[in-house]
Amino acid sequence: MRILVITEHDGTTLRPASLSCLGFAQQAARPSSGEVAWLVLGQGIADVAAAAAQYAPVIAIDAAGLEHELAESYARAIAEVVKSGRFDLVAAASSTFAKDIFPRAAALHGGAMASDVVRHEWADGRLLFDCPRFAGAVTATIALHGSPQFVTVRASAYPAAVPLSQAATVEPMELPPATFARRARYEGLRSKQTARPDVAEARVVVSGGRAFKSAEDFERYVGGLADVLGAATGSSRALVDAGIAPNELQVGQTGKIVAPDLYLALGISGAVQHLAGMKNSKKIAAVNSDPDAPIFEVADFGFVGDVYAVTPELIKRLEQNGAGATG
Amino acid sequence: MKILVPTKRVPDTDQKIVASADGLRVETDHIPHVINPFDAIAVEEAVRISERLRDVEVVAVGIGGPEYEQPLRTALAMGAARGIIVQCAKPLDPWNVSRLLKAIVERETPDLVLMGKQAVDDDANQTGQFLAALLDWPQATFASRLEFIGNELRVDRETDHGIETLTLTLPALVTTDLRLNEPRYASMAGIMKARKKPLETIAAGELGVPLEPRVEVIRYRSGDTRRAGERLASLDEFAALIAQAAGIGG
Numbered sequence: 001m002r003i004l005v006i007t008e009h010d011g012t013t014l015r016p017a018s019l020s021c022l023g024f025a026q027q028a029a030r031p032s033s034g035e036v037a038w039l040v041l042g043q044g045i046a047d048v049a050a051a052a053a054q055y056a057p058v059i060a061i062d063a064a065g066l067e068h069e070l071a072e073s074y075a076r077a078i079a080e081v082v083k084s085g086r087f088d089l090v091a092a093a094s095s096t097f098a099k100d101i102f103p104r105a106a107a108l109h110g111g112a113m114a115s116d117v118v119r120h121e122w123a124d125g126r127l128l129f130d131c132p133r134f135a136g137a138v139t140a141t142i143a144l145h146g147s148p149q150f151v152t153v154r155a156s157a158y159p160a161a162v163p164l165s166q167a168a169t170v171e172p173m174e175l176p177p178a179t180f181a182r183r184a185r186y187e188g189l190r191s192k193q194t195a196r197p198d199v200a201e202a203r204v205v206v207s208g209g210r211a212f213k214s215a216e217d218f219e220r221y222v223g224g225l226a227d228v229l230g231a232a233t234g235s236s237r238a239l240v241d242a243g244i245a246p247n248e249l250q251v252g253q254t255g256k257i258v259a260p261d262l263y264l265a266l267g268i269s270g271a272v273q274h275l276a277g278m279k280n281s282k283k284i285a286a287v288n289s290d291p292d293a294p295i296f297e298v299a300d301f302g303f304v305g306d307v308y309a310v311t312p313e314l315i316k317r318l319e320q321n322g323a324g325a326t327g
Numbered sequence: 328m329k330i331l332v333p334t335k336r337v338p339d340t341d342q343k344i345v346a347s348a349d350g351l352r353v354e355t356d357h358i359p360h361v362i363n364p365f366d367a368i369a370v371e372e373a374v375r376i377s378e379r380l381r382d383v384e385v386v387a388v389g390i391g392g393p394e395y396e397q398p399l400r401t402a403l404a405m406g407a408a409r410g411i412i413v414q415c416a417k418p419l420d421p422w423n424v425s426r427l428l429k430a431i432v433e434r435e436t437p438d439l440v441l442m443g444k445q446a447v448d449d450d451a452n453q454t455g456q457f458l459a460a461l462l463d464w465p466q467a468t469f470a471s472r473l474e475f476i477g478n479e480l481r482v483d484r485e486t487d488h489g490i491e492t493l494t495l496t497l498p499a500l501v502t503t504d505l506r507l508n509e510p511r512y513a514s515m516a517g518i519m520k521a522r523k524k525p526l527e528t529i530a531a532g533e534l535g536v537p538l539e540p541r542v543e544v545i546r547y548r549s550g551d552t553r554r555a556g557e558r559l560a561s562l563d564e565f566a567a568l569i570a571q572a573a574g575i576g577g
Contacts, residue, residue: 096485103454103460115450142544145541272340285569301568
């Protein structure tokens with residue numbers, strides 16, 4: 001079996017989720033002594049390709065037409081590489097990047113695709129995938145019909161790949177100009193700059209919910225506690241809808257799916273859609289004024305109280321605890 | 328301008344969803360069904376465009392059995408001009424849904440296909456992108472804002488790294504995210520009007536699209552449930568547990 005993993009990067013570094021996806025591919029390839037390669041796409045990607053080669057052989061497509069991550073050109077480029085390299089399985093970590101581009105690439109190869117794979121197994125010569133459905137209330141074990149098969153993989157479900165003792169090769173590849181044709185134009189990206197870790201990648205996440213009444217309060221309490229713990233900040237849907245927290249912080253069924261070592265939920269009631277995004281965290285801690293809030297049903301430890309009163313006390317105690325922010 | 332809005336009928340996911348004891352299906356028969364919430368956002372956005380611009384026709388589409396009339400009437404009551412039910416007895420995977428929708432798009436030749444980014448039952452997030460690829464149309468997924476500028480469509484997209492803006496030439500396909508709008512409740516007048524709006528039924532077989540199953544479900548199981556842990560009375564103890572789990576201090 002030949003497996004191709006699509007890297008996600010910011011132009012200079014690989015995103016950690018891609019390493020977990022490579023970990024999945026290596027596990028999936030092992031029983032059939034399969035081969036795993038990865039594909040780095042973009043413009044000016046020499047550094048990323050070199051970094052990726054520390055883990056597996058790289059196919060690199062460096063083209064002006066790939067300057068922005070637009071679905072039309074990226075999907076065609078992926079489809080071309082899959083075809084010419086005769087890959088059987090194509091994988092990428094679940095993210096808005098992959099969710100946008102991957103199904104489009106899969107459709108160019110017949111539409112055999114599984115989303116958000118959290119586990120796989122070989123059974124009777126077939127690779128089966130576990131995919132959460134209904135916001136994780138049900139998990140379906142599925143087989144895909146057709147080849148090649150495309151899967152997005154939940155990074156938190158797989159350990160990151162380890163570097164090779166010696167770097168693998170980087171094979172540059174050129175594609176015909178028609179590959180990059182598109183009728184969508186990139187206009188720009190607006191994001192809140194933050195010194196805190198990315199919520200999808202952080203070891204500790206402090207998340208705020210409806211209890212917080214303003215962006216200032218969110219920053220002061222949720223952000224303040226996050227900084228003491230060296231944590232990322234996250235948010236429930238309610239705060240994003242209310243314009244109190246930026247959308248890229250949303251954790252849940254339709255936001256980011258996270259599984260940090262510690263998820264600390266402040267003033268989050270625990271709707272099933274939110275739980276879908278964080279219930280696989282190693283430890284969950286919750287503060288809520290409502291003792292019957294569903295968040296307590298999944299929390300390893302909880303404290304009943306008003307977040308406006310409890311959070312400053314927690315910050316004080318955790319600062320005294322010694323470590324402080326580690327950056 | 329014509330806007331086509333494909334919709335899916337799904338179990339209301341505010342209800343408790345479990346796998347059957349034999350693992351062969353999901354127990355949804357007793358659960359009320361609704362238009363997939365993301366598709367309702369797409370219907371709402373299409374109707375708002377039709378209220379803002381002249382000569383916009385909104386066509387809602389559903390694939391399923393006769394039970395599909397009710398959710399499609401809801402879309403008509405919200406303001407869609409007419410509906411199309413593609414009759415198909417068995418549930419389809421996203422690949423086959425997108426192939427049937429392609430046939431509908433070829434019949435209807437809309438300028439814009441607007442649909443939910445994912446259905447809350449299978450959570451696949453594939454159908455819109457499949458359809459855009461099959462049509463070779465530009466796409467903008469996870470839209471939180473739409474604006475027509477001349478003959479182009481400017482779309483804000485919610486990504487992991489912030490709000491990205493794209494401009495698409497038409498025809499185009501857009502999938503909707505949560506914050507695009509808040510769907511209206513159909514008014515009584517809307518519901519009355521919807522009863523008289525045209526609702527066409529087409530047998531899936533008439534579309535000349537042989538089905539190609541791609542997803543075979545081997546089994547379902549209900550999700551792992553976490554057990555509730557400890558409720559602490561002492562803030563000192565609570566803080567100590569947090570410090571320990573976060574790996575800071577003692």
